[in-house]
Amino acid sequence: MLLRRMAVLIAATGLLALPGTTALAAPSDQDASYLKAAHQSNLAEIAGGKIAQQKGTSEQVKNLGARFIADHTKLDTALRQTAEGLGVELPSAPNSEQQALAQRRRPDFQ
Template identity: 50%
Template sequence: MRHRLLIPAAVMTAVSGVCAPATFAAAPAGDQDTAFVRAAHQSNLAEIAAGQDAQKNAMTSCVKDVGAKLVTDHHKLDADLKALAGKINVTLPTAPTAEQQQKTKAVQEKAGTAGYDAAWLADQEAGHTKTLALIDQQIKSGSEVAVTSAAEKARPVVAMHLDMVRGGTCHTM
């Protein structure tokens, strides 16, 4: 009789052992850290789309070049961010925010006109200013070391992009 009870107990132990690794997976980041990772990802998506649009629709070579730089840099930042999100169990959004999409659309409506470059530069200045504030908030208040480290790594890149579009004037670096 005792032998019959041990077999089901052994099976249950083996089955629960198969599921145990999920129990030991990394805990999700705190609210501040999770919000930062998601918002930074959406900013990267928005900047990549804006950079690609500038490469197609900008009137000046400077804006086209800055657009190309944004695409390259934000792809790299986002690849690192995606890897980090996987490690800390943060699910990423699949698109920029509705506000970011609306701003990109408003700039795109000026494609083929003299106003495109000015609108693009103004949108990029606003977006990078907002992203820089988000980064600074994470550096100041974040609790997850890996997330704050990613913010610190991204800060000089975003600051450089802001310098490239500041004041509605295009500056290549």
């Protein structure tokens, strides 16, 4: 599931930021909503990775947390570049549902 989401995000990001194009059309509402939701998902996965690193009781969990942080930071960098190029303003935090889930795992999450 995670690999599929990553592949879709990479493909969508690549299609939206085609090299050599001089001007990109304004994004549709659907495209802007997707970029915002994907960004929030990346933020939530990064936060979850930090929780795994801090609260994990095994090295395997801590390593997986580090992997989530690295992978989703890389994905989000590409997504932010695409959003900026299209003039889409991204939210600064995960959505309320994602925050509530993290709150259950780590009370000091923001």
